[in-house]
Amino acid sequence: MRISFFDRFRLGVAVAVAKTVTALVRSLRLGAASVLPGEIARRLHPNLLQLLSRQVKHGVIFIAGTNGKTTTSLLLRTMLERQGWRIAHNAAGANLVNGLMTALLANTNLIGQLSADYAILEVDENILPKVLPSIQPKFILCLNLFRDQLDRYGEVDTISQRWKDAIAQLPKETVVILNGDDPTLSYLGQQLPQRVLSFGLSEPEAYLDEIPHAVDSIYCPRCGHSLDYQGVYLSHQGDFHCPSCGFEKSKLAIDSRKWPQILIGIYNKYNTLAAVLAAQEIGVDADTLLDTIKNFHAAFGRSEELEVAGKKVRILLSKNPVALNETIRAVNQQRSNGGSSTTLMVLNDRTPDGTDVSWIWDVDTEKLVEKGGTVVVSGDRVYDMALRIRYSQAEGNVCKLIVKEDLQDAIATALEHTPTGETLHILPTYSAMLEVRGILTGRQIL
Template sequence: MGKDIQFADKLRSGLAVSVAKSVTFFVRSLRLGAASVLPGSIARRIEPQLLTLLSQQVKSGIILIAGTNGKTTTSLLLRSILERKGYRVAHNATGANLENGLVTALMESANSVGGLNVDYAILEVDENIVPKVLTPIQPKIILCLNLFRDQLDRYGEVDSISKRWTKVISTLPADTVVIPNADDPTLCYLGQQLKQKVSFFGLSEPEQYLEKIQHAVDSIYCPRCGHSLDYQGVYLSHLGDFTCPSCGFSKSQPTLNSQEWEQVLVGLYNKYNTLAAATAAVELGIDEKTIHNTIPTFQAAFGRAEELEIDGKRVRILLSKNPVGTNETIRVVTQSNDKTTLLVLNDRVQDGEDVSWIWDVDTEKLVERGGTLVVSGDRVYDMALRLRYSENTADSKLNLIIQQDLKQAIDIALKNTPDDETLHILPTYTAMLDVREILTGKKIR
């Protein structure tokens, strides 16, 4: 009887994968998109347990990467490190990070009957579904990058998400390795509560402290007792070096010394991504020489500090989809000598339909330096209004150009960019896809 059930499971999962691969072929052949979600949706209707069945076939284990910002860059860097050592890696590289996307990514590496022959699977997972997928996936390593407010119309506060994570992670096997961000008080506390093996990552670079705490701060209270935390310094948002004067809760010591590691890509937030990937690689037994040699050759994922040359001019795309992320991309822009920036704000489902988060962004720093700001997107006038409110009208040197048509906005921004400067484009997620399609002629869906 048991063998019959096992055979039926294999037959059903094989059928699910075969049908899904056919769907993938037709979608891509007809250029209808990347087929990163639909195949998984269809396959799960045929075999609801497919995520579990595929996950069990990954030879050396699954690395689950969760957090608000940095999942794609961190996962791609870790993948590059593992592949440099000759490992075969499955990965949801398109960023489809809900259940159907995870199944699709694993099926991509499977044969036509559902057989999976990979050493590792790296799965970046939407922070809201972590509790749903941890049990079926049974990851070897869980990377907890950060928790910020992201899409206000979809998610609750960061502490509620952290509590759900803690509850489920605590049920996993004792040999599961959890790698939280020590600089994030909520995640640091999560790590300190677990019985599993915990290895922290974080910065030890006081020279990188911000002059003051940003508006986009989510968690400056002690997750243990609720008292206000004392910060020695803040790196970005609520990430920093902290202690609680009431109960003694404090930042845990990171496994790696951040000062000994060079940074992948521009922006301090990418130093966190580097350290997260490096810490995970060390836990997997990868030698530090291989990790150090991989970092300088790493290429940015699309839209994440990606650099292109368009009509002889340099263009850098910096995904800006929430307050913390946008503050950091603005920091990159203001630390450069480039004076032309294109901001594109959309409010589609993948972006989050509530755009009130732009009022938590420190746009004043972008406006006060002057130069040309071109604004576009579905909510172009909301962004334009935010920028106007950021002006000191007495001595404003801002050239603000409003253009709802994105193609025309890009053309205007390029014309306003001198040959020796870089055009920075700060788009939300769907806006980034639109920008890249216009610039490269290729869809990423």
């Protein structure tokens, strides 16, 4: 790619400033410098994202969806690195434009030359259509679509339509990998002109007993008729067909039974399959894939395990109805196996979380409190969460509810109520997760 002398000069200035900011933020221990350098560099050179992305040797890989982006991108990165590829990656989960730019800048030299075989970039579902004109990825992984921050994003159908319109404009060589168990995404893939590969489960023994209350897309995206489900694995994801128009689940390109899953929770089986399918397309061998899965460590806040005061702590990001339902499901499975009897729930309503917290009433918190034990609640909207838990308690329920406005006090209290040998599960929204990690590790994300 040839650029003018003036563009090259502006690029050099933007890179130099970004690297200086990164060094200052880290040296002063203000955070990971995952956002601010890119934001400043973008103001100095508005076309910087396009210039940098075009230098990625083998192409950019976008990972989009409501849940699972950070875990899937880290797993895929690990697989490719173990195969010998050099990877640029927004590992801190900063998935807006400034975060994408910061990730690419981190892999450039002082004159703006980028050195990476692939760039793995997790992308916020709302900005995916906005960045596709600037970055034309080689692969797009579409993990799922659930209701999340309705005050910012709108309904699932709205996002899906935007995705379709934007992806359809990409070159035919683009490979789209999507969740075939998600009716909205399955239908999206069936309309695209690009090569589409689907992942999903073929394990009827993993069906839920019933469709959860927090379900989004149980109507046919083609004709609007109610879908017939043979069974659901997670929210509206499952084995389905439409009795009216014949729309059905896309044929899967991967056998879910052949691959173990990373971490706990059925949602991590989906994350595993998405990463494996992409890695196979790129050429990673099966032995490397299996070994990576078996030795994988969680990304920060996503089933991340820490040791605090001699006790184990597991942080499970829970930022929308489906995510919280699934983390409750995973926690209950651990408790059935003799796991923790104490849970800390932290609810914030800041911009990264979504300012509307009414979604907590779509969560089946009854399934958490019916197991008994202790639930500690905290966060900016501590009393909203406390009220939801209180309404979840049936007469005679032995679950103990503790309300703590101060987060540090809440963590200390939850640890005190966690017996030795058990694991404290912390279920925070996004900004709350960053606060929890800041308290537990002494390091924030910026």
